[in-house]
Amino acid sequence: MPKIIDAKVIVTSPGRNFVTLKIITEDGVYGLGDATLNGRELSVASYLQDHVIPCLIGRDAHRIEDIWQYLYKGAYWRRGPVTMSAIAAVDTALWDIKGKLAGLPVYQLLGGASRESVMVYGHANGTTIEDTVKTALEYQAQGYKAIRIQCGVPGMASTYGVSKDKYFYEPADADLPTENVWNTSKYLRIVPELFKAAREALGWDVHLLHDIHHRLTPIEAGRLGKDLEQYRPFWLEDATPAENQEAFKLIRQHTTTPLAVGEIFNSIHDCRELIENQLIDYIRATVVHAGGISHLRKIANLADLYQVRTGCHGATDLSPVCMAAALHFDLSIPNFGVQEYMRHTPETDAVFPHAYTFADGAMHPGEAPGLGVDIDEELAAKYEYNRAFLPVNRLEDGTMFNW
Ligand SMILES: O=C(O)[C@@H](O)[C@@H](O)[C@H](O)[C@H](O)CO
Numbered sequence: 001m002p003k004i005i006d007a008k009v010i011v012t013s014p015g016r017n018f019v020t021l022k023i024i025t026e027d028g029v030y031g032l033g034d035a036t037l038n039g040r041e042l043s044v045a046s047y048l049q050d051h052v053i054p055c056l057i058g059r060d061a062h063r064i065e066d067i068w069q070y071l072y073k074g075a076y077w078r079r080g081p082v083t084m085s086a087i088a089a090v091d092t093a094l095w096d097i098k099g100k101l102a103g104l105p106v107y108q109l110l111g112g113a114s115r116e117s118v119m120v121y122g123h124a125n126g127t128t129i130e131d132t133v134k135t136a137l138e139y140q141a142q143g144y145k146a147i148r149i150q151c152g153v154p155g156m157a158s159t160y161g162v163s164k165d166k167y168f169y170e171p172a173d174a175d176l177p178t179e180n181v182w183n184t185s186k187y188l189r190i191v192p193e194l195f196k197a198a199r200e201a202l203g204w205d206v207h208l209l210h211d212i213h214h215r216l217t218p219i220e221a222g223r224l225g226k227d228l229e230q231y232r233p234f235w236l237e238d239a240t241p242a243e244n245q246e247a248f249k250l251i252r253q254h255t256t257t258p259l260a261v262g263e264i265f266n267s268i269h270d271c272r273e274l275i276e277n278q279l280i281d282y283i284r285a286t287v288v289h290a291g292g293i294s295h296l297r298k299i300a301n302l303a304d305l306y307q308v309r310t311g312c313h314g315a316t317d318l319s320p321v322c323m324a325a326a327l328h329f330d331l332s333i334p335n336f337g338v339q340e341y342m343r344h345t346p347e348t349d350a351v352f353p354h355a356y357t358f359a360d361g362a363m364h365p366g367e368a369p370g371l372g373v374d375i376d377e378e379l380a381a382k383y384e385y386n387r388a389f390l391p392v393n394r395l396e397d398g399t400m401f402n403w
């Protein structure tokens with residue numbers, strides 16, 4: 001059996017912080033897992049270093065499910081983003097090892113390919129509608145079949161998804177949380193205008209997505225969904241905070257616009273009611289935050305019973321290790337929907353060389369054994385950790401709100 005003899009946590013910051021777990025077996029085969037939790041990276045690094053790695057040494061690396069159950073049930077304090085990101089990193093690294101030992105890409109171990117490649121969506125954003133549409137046309141010209149559109153809101157200094165650096169979006173932008181200000185009614189006025197302009201410029205053969213980023217009440221989300229129906233959005237994401245899964249019933253009563261949620265979910269229990277009551281159309285949970293490939297497959301299997309498809313989160317604060325793992329998962333499951341693909345910077349790609357490829361609006365994980373991603377530890381060591389917080393959001397009267 002491939003005995004685990006060592007494991008280490010690598011914190012590196014090529015432009016933004018990443019946490020990577022490396023598990024090493026006695027015959028030198030190693031596996032990688034992404035453990036990055038934006039704004040709370042060191043919590044997961046410590047959870048792994050201090051509370052997980054000591055329990056891994058001497059175990060059989062092939063026993064992925066048993067180790068998963070050991071770390072989940074053994075924590076006693078179950079679930080939560082820190083615990084589940086740590087478990088995810090172990091799970092992902094063990095699938096990497098299993099693939100390398102079998103000489104097969106992980107998707108083959110997950111039942112083989114269910115499609116030739118996976119459709120991805122890019123992020124077009126701009127301070128004005130015109131600016132956003134211009135960028136969306138660039139994505140369309142690059143072959144993207146799905147494009148997320150986010151634009152600035154007149155009268156607001158900043159809004160979600162409109163970044164200083166147009167292409168390498170990084171929201172964790174300061175040593176202490178940046179304070180943003182929000183105004184829902186100004187936002188609700190601009191989004192239908194954005195979709196109208198985008199449809200006029202890009203036509204109807206491209207999927208248009210939008211991320212509300214937890215900022216509407218259910219009835220406001222129902223109104224926006226109805227306003228946008230004529231423009232056929234592929235989905236409205238994170239329409240309202242989803243701790244209260246019931247809230248989505250209200251949105252469903254008012255609009256047929258498809259709903260996506262779940263990038264901040266970390267277990268099947270966060271989305272079971274949403275899926276079983278068909279309150280959503282896409283589940284956004286992803287490998288690094290939802291317990292790894294093993295648990296994400298359970299979420300996808302439940303979703304498949306209710307015709308809910310996947311739409312894994314794929315922002316730049318999830319490392320190329322997570323992107324690689326997500327692509328193996330995406331290629332294999334029957335109810336794949338779309339994969340988010342925010343390109344990493346060249347310096348990040350240099351730290352994490354990988355086999356996955358992009359072509360004509362789709363991606364493929366490649367045929368390398370395991371996940372097909374590595375970490376250049378020497379290069380990684382050059383990038384010191386930089387504390388960086390996600391922003392907070394307040395209403396104009398100062399009330400704390402959802403970022
Ligand atoms: O859909 C998305 O990609 C966003 O919601 C993310 O960019 C999110 O804001 C970041 O991952 C937070 O770290």
Ligand SMILES: [Mg+2]
Nearest residue numbers: 211237238263
């Ligand atoms: Mg989002």
